Amino acid sequence: MTTPAELPGFVTKLGDEFSRVAREEAMSRRPRRRSARVRTVVLAALASLLLVGGAGAATGLVPLPGDGPDFVAQDATGQFSPALTAHLSVLTRPRSGADSMGRAASFVAGPDSPAPGSSLRVTVPPPADGTPHASATALPVWLLPTSTGDVSMQVLSPGADGPGSGFAADLQMVEQGRARMSVNQDVIGLAPDGVRTVRITLEGGARVSLPVVANVYGAHLDEAAQGVEFATP
Amino acid sequence: MSPRPKLSEDCDLRRSVHDPEAFAQFYDEYASGVLAFIARRTFDVEVARDLTAETFAQAFCSRRRFRGTTDGEAAGWLYAIARHLLSRYVRNGIVERKATERLGIAVPELVEGDYDRVVQLAGLAEMRVIVSEAFERLRPDQREAVRLRVVDEVPYSEIAARLAISEPTARARVSRGLRQIASALDAVPQIREMTA
Numbered sequence: 001m002t003t004p005a006e007l008p009g010f011v012t013k014l015g016d017e018f019s020r021v022a023r024e025e026a027m028s029r030r031p032r033r034r035s036a037r038v039r040t041v042v043l044a045a046l047a048s049l050l051l052v053g054g055a056g057a058a059t060g061l062v063p064l065p066g067d068g069p070d071f072v073a074q075d076a077t078g079q080f081s082p083a084l085t086a087h088l089s090v091l092t093r094p095r096s097g098a099d100s101m102g103r104a105a106s107f108v109a110g111p112d113s114p115a116p117g118s119s120l121r122v123t124v125p126p127p128a129d130g131t132p133h134a135s136a137t138a139l140p141v142w143l144l145p146t147s148t149g150d151v152s153m154q155v156l157s158p159g160a161d162g163p164g165s166g167f168a169a170d171l172q173m174v175e176q177g178r179a180r181m182s183v184n185q186d187v188i189g190l191a192p193d194g195v196r197t198v199r200i201t202l203e204g205g206a207r208v209s210l211p212v213v214a215n216v217y218g219a220h221l222d223e224a225a226q227g228v229e230f231a232t233p
Numbered sequence: 234m235s236p237r238p239k240l241s242e243d244c245d246l247r248r249s250v251h252d253p254e255a256f257a258q259f260y261d262e263y264a265s266g267v268l269a270f271i272a273r274r275t276f277d278v279e280v281a282r283d284l285t286a287e288t289f290a291q292a293f294c295s296r297r298r299f300r301g302t303t304d305g306e307a308a309g310w311l312y313a314i315a316r317h318l319l320s321r322y323v324r325n326g327i328v329e330r331k332a333t334e335r336l337g338i339a340v341p342e343l344v345e346g347d348y349d350r351v352v353q354l355a356g357l358a359e360m361r362v363i364v365s366e367a368f369e370r371l372r373p374d375q376r377e378a379v380r381l382r383v384v385d386e387v388p389y390s391e392i393a394a395r396l397a398i399s400e401p402t403a404r405a406r407v408s409r410g411l412r413q414i415a416s417a418l419d420a421v422p423q424i425r426e427m428t429a
Contacts, residue, residue, distance in 0.1 A: 006350060006353065006354070007264075007265055007350065007354070008268075008282075008343075008346070008347040008350040008351050008354070009341070009344050009346070009347055009350075010282055010340075010341040010342070010343055010344070010347055011264050011265060011268060011285075013341035014260075014264070014282075014285070014286055014289075014338075014340065014341055015257065015260050015261060015264060017338045017339055017340075017341075018256060018257055018260045018289060018290075018293065018338070019254070019257040019260075021253075021293065021336050021337070021338060022249070022253035022254045022255075022256045022257055022293070023253070023254060025253040026252070026253045026254055167320065168321075201401050201404075203404070203405050203408055203409075204405065205399075205401045205402065205405065224408065226401055226404040226405065226408065227400075227401065227404065
């Protein structure tokens with residue numbers, strides 16, 4: 001068991017840095033006391049706004065509980081880059097309530113955690129009946145925009161309410177067939193518009209064809225996937 | 234009997250949303266674990282230090298979006314950030330510092346003894362011995378494929394050409410070799426616990 005005395009020195013110093021940053025944030029949140037004269041002017045201004053513009057106009061000037069210098073999320077995720085949406089039509093699909101990640105969103109890594117309404121739940125098409133070495137995957141899959149406009153794919157274990165696996169990819173990776181991930185023996189990936197089928201090479205050399213629907217393909221495989229090729233019409 | 238999960242008000246990360254200073258307790262609780270987690274996957278003390286700093290900086294910046302209520306969920310969320318940064322580091326070879334720079338965190342220099350302490354904390358010496366022995370036990374054709382791919386970073390197409398085999402076969406040899414090395418690590422309970 002490691003005792004604090006055995007910790008590297010930089011761990012403690014780094015902790016001091018986080019304490020300092022936290023202290024500074026706490027200080028900046030504390031309300032500043034206004035002088036009686038300023039308070040009077042502010043109250044008068046608010047009262048006149050209420051009288052002239054009604055309650056709705058005044059509401060926008062009154063800070064809500066929890067507001068502060070950090071009220072605006074610094075890490076708000078962006079949107080998908082135009083280059084990606086031009087080649088992955090699924091990213092332009094309108095969202096519905098079914099696209100929400102629910103509590104699972106809290107396990108997506110830090111700055112790439114989804115802004116409300118930004119996640120897309122996608123359906124992985126099953127392999128055609130009788131496809132050797134492959135069956136339908138049961139993994140739930142979401143697509144999210146990262147803070148840099150790339151697409152992040154997040155996969156959770158079925159029924160899990162904890163961390164899953166994910167990757168982020170830009171258009172080049174999608175076009176090169178590198179936007180894919182393996183979770184044990186399940187493979188899930190993205191293919192650009194126009195690709196209807198992918199051919200997966202399994203570890204033992206066998207090949208499996210999988211359908212692409214709405215830019216997504218995937219399956220549970222008998223062996224780990226080694227490579228992916230796009231079959232374009 | 235497993236310990237009772239803390240209620241949301243007791244979870245340091247959750248509390249730090251309204252009381253930023255609670256984040257220091259969260260850091261104290263998990264810093265050494267995250268450092269060891271990253272060091273075991275990078276074998277590089279400086280990279281482990283930088284990624285640990287960035288992991289906590291991103292956690293600090295994003296803590297309002299943590300929607301869990303227990304320490305266990307907070308730990309899962311934190312390690313998800315660490316894994317995410319690690320995968321970016323492995324993919325791009327670049328240590329991300331966006332959040333540490335935004336917060337103005339001065340990442341401390343390593344001082345004498347820090348290298349040894351990280352090696353000890355992460356159990357790197359033991360892992361090196363196990364990996365080295367497992368590597369030597371590989372079949373010669375797998376060992377050569379793993380050496381070319383992992384040590385020399387040769388592309389699969391070139392490995393296939395050099396060994397006069399197909400590219401899928403080259404991939405299969407590397408994959409099986411790495412899996413055997415991973416199995417060797419997994420067979421040691423302490424290492425399995427540390428890498429989980």
